[in-house]
Amino acid sequence: MTVNILVVPGSLRLASHNRRLAAEATRMLALSDAVVTLLDLGDYPLPIYDGDHEEEQGVPQNAVLLAQRIAAQDGLLLVSPEYNHSLTPLIKNTIDWVSRVRKVQGRPIQPFKGIVAGLASTSTGRFGGMRGLEALRIVMRALNAEVLTEQCTVPNAAASFDETGRLADDVARTALEALVDKLLDTSRSLGRHA
Numbered sequence: 603m604t605v606n607i608l609v610v611p612g613s614l615r616l617a618s619h620n621r622r623l624a625a626e627a628t629r630m631l632a633l634s635d636a637v638v639t640l641l642d643l644g645d646y647p648l649p650i651y652d653g654d655h656e657e658e659q660g661v662p663q664n665a666v667l668l669a670q671r672i673a674a675q676d677g678l679l680l681v682s683p684e685y686n687h688s689l690t691p692l693i694k695n696t697i698d699w700v701s702r703v704r705k706v707q708g709r710p711i712q713p714f715k716g717i718v719a720g721l722a723s724t725s726t727g728r729f730g731g732m733r734g735l736e737a738l739r740i741v742m743r744a745l746n747a748e749v750l751t752e753q754c755t756v757p758n759a760a761a762s763f764d765e766t767g768r769l770a771d772d773v774a775r776t777a778l779e780a781l782v783d784k785l786l787d788t789s790r791s792l793g794r795h796a
Contacts, residue, residue: 605676605789606637612682612693614644619724619759620731622767623778624681627722629768630782631679636789641671643696651698661702668696669703669713677718677789678747679782684725684734693738701745714745716794720785722754722778724762730755748792754781 609631611624624640631638646664649655672678682693700713719742723731732755742749756762756774769775 603790604635604637605786606674607631607639607677607679607785607789608671608675609638609640609679609681610643610693611640612643612680612690614642614692618683619726619756619763620681620683622763623722623724623754623756623759623769624679625767626763626769627679627681627778627782630779631786634786636677636786639671643692646696648695648699651695651702656702662699665696665699666703666706669700669711670706672700672713672717673706673711673794675717676794677720677785678714679720679722679785680738680742681722681724682731682734682738684723684729684731687733688737689734689741694741697741697745712746714742714747716792717747718785718789718792719747719749720753720781721749722756722781724756724759724774726759728757730757730759748788750781750784750788752781752784754778 609624609628611621613620628640721735725731754777762771764770
């Protein structure tokens with residue numbers, strides 16, 4: 603069965619190591635029969651979440667568009683840097699806005715409920731963004747996503763990729779391959795469109 607997988611890097615920096623990791627995961631996923639999309643959050647700018655803004659102006663159109671895209675997926679791979687031992691403001695703000703979308707074209711929607719979510723991170727430090735993924739895991743579980751126990755953290759990011767953007771570190775590559783395989787398998791069995 604073909605599944606739909608969305609890969610979302612939680613950084614806008616063009617030279618971001620996490621964008622490289624997301625691109626590498628997308629390449630691996632594309633070797634399967636899955637329909638894989640690498641999404642750039644820069645294409646969906648959103649204001650900082652504010653309840654007054656939502657009450658006065660409604661949910662921004664970009665949040666609605668993202669909610670539609672996410673709701674159409676079986677699996678979601680979030681590849682996010684770690685900021686101060688937590689998730690990035692970009693990924694948190696995006697999740698907060700998307701979670702506020704209740705209807706699309708008059709139909710009820712819960713964008714994250716039941717989606718199979720994989721988590722990955724890389725950093726120049728020795729923990730590879732692990733603490734940020736702990737925070738991201740809590741948020742995704744609160745939104746009723748099926749968050750995989752397996753995750754991929756790549757330490758020493760500056761030395762972990764070759765000049766083409768591929769993972770040069772064997773341990774990191776094996777960990778990412780294992781996460782990708784688990785995401786595909788679980789999306790096939792538990793995915794919303796299975």
